[in-house]
Amino acid sequence: MSAAAIPVIAWARSPVAPVGGALAQLQSHELAAPLVQALLARAGLRADAVDAVVLGNALGAGGNPARMLALAAGLRETSAAYTVDTQCCAGLDAITLACGLLASGQARIVIAGGAEAWSRAPIRQHRPLQPQDPAVAYERPAFAPWPERDPDMLQAAADYAQRSACARSAQDAYAIASHDQAVAARADQRAEIIALQGLDHDAYPRLLRAERVARMPVAAMAPGGAACAVSTVAISPKADGAALLLLATPNACREWGLQPAALWRGAVSVGGAPETPMLCAATAARQLLDRLALGVQDIARWELHDAFAVQGLDFRSELGMDPERLNAQGGGLARGHPIGASGAIAAVRVLAQLQSLGEGAQNGLACIAGAGGLGAATIFQSLRA
Secondary structure (H helix, E strand, C coil), rough: CCCCEEEEEEECCCEEEEEECCCCCCCCCHHHHHHHHHHHHHHHCCHHCCCCEECCCCCCCCCCHHHHCCCCCCCCCCEEEEEEHHHHHHHCCCCCCCCHHHHHCCEEEEEEEEEEEHHHCCCCECCCCCCCCCCCEEECCCCCCCHHHCCCCCHHHHHHHCCCCCCCCHHHHHHHHHHHHHHCEEEECCEEECEEEECCCCCCCCCCCHHHCCCCCCCEEECHHHHHCCCCHHECCCEEEEEEEEEHHHHHHHHHHCCCCEEEEEEEECCCCCCCHHHCCCHHHHHHHHHCCHHHHHHHEECCCCCCCHHHHHHHHHHHHHHHHHHCCCCCCHHHHHHHHHHHHHHHHHHHHHHCCCCCCCCCEEEECCCCEEEEEEEEEEECC
């Protein structure tokens, strides 16, 4: 074990359901509290052993969802609670920051990940400048200080598809394959999912016929870019969900009799051009591989939260990997996008797949891009003999 490696004791996630679906009545802490209980039970750990919760959340509009989670899950009132908002990267960044707490000695046992109740997100309004003026509703905040460099995320994907000559047919084929893989892997994913509201699997993936997909409406396209338009099936839908990891220092593992199942080996968080935020995942992944002196071939399992099909296609090309190596059991495109939780869900997916390999120590990489031009990547190593 390297000095920077952090033991991962257990992991769990909720099912992912589209906005307005099976999880629509639950707040973020209600999505995540059953996961905390499951992690403690799997580790045989008392709730009062947890020093801190670090939780990614993008749509809570203030407050401290991590503190709500710590209290709702029955952790001791003296536990620290940190809520992280780096939009789509928040869940993965929360895990990285939790490892920083452990490495620096500020905590010995931490629960970290992300939770997003998009169905329960507050309605947003800008306060008027003058008392007599009405409040102005808005869908999303600014992610860059320059409007001309802060495009709508969907339009940014369509513009990039046009510039990179990524045909709609290729995007749709990628989406169909992602759904097929997710449906086929439903039974394999059951062990990582804690059922909520009677749902024990991701609700959105379904088998799609190419003829039907070809008739689906266009969601966005660049001027003159009909051939490279982004269809509704090539977008990861709005969703609710949560995912958490239980992390500890080596000393805490010895004291509490915890058996690590994997190691957190390192992470990278980067910034990039606000106009093309989805490209930052590949940047983060490449920088992390270089930092750990690893190549693409050294990663046994790759999980990218692919918010758009064009992103997944570009990522595979940029990293030079065979198509079957990325999101082998379907990605975020088929699963859905609970923003602040999506990166943590990718981490759970990597860890669960590494555990199932049974071929000795293997590396897995989880990565994601975020609004405003952000990217995050993390590498885990299994400890199976």
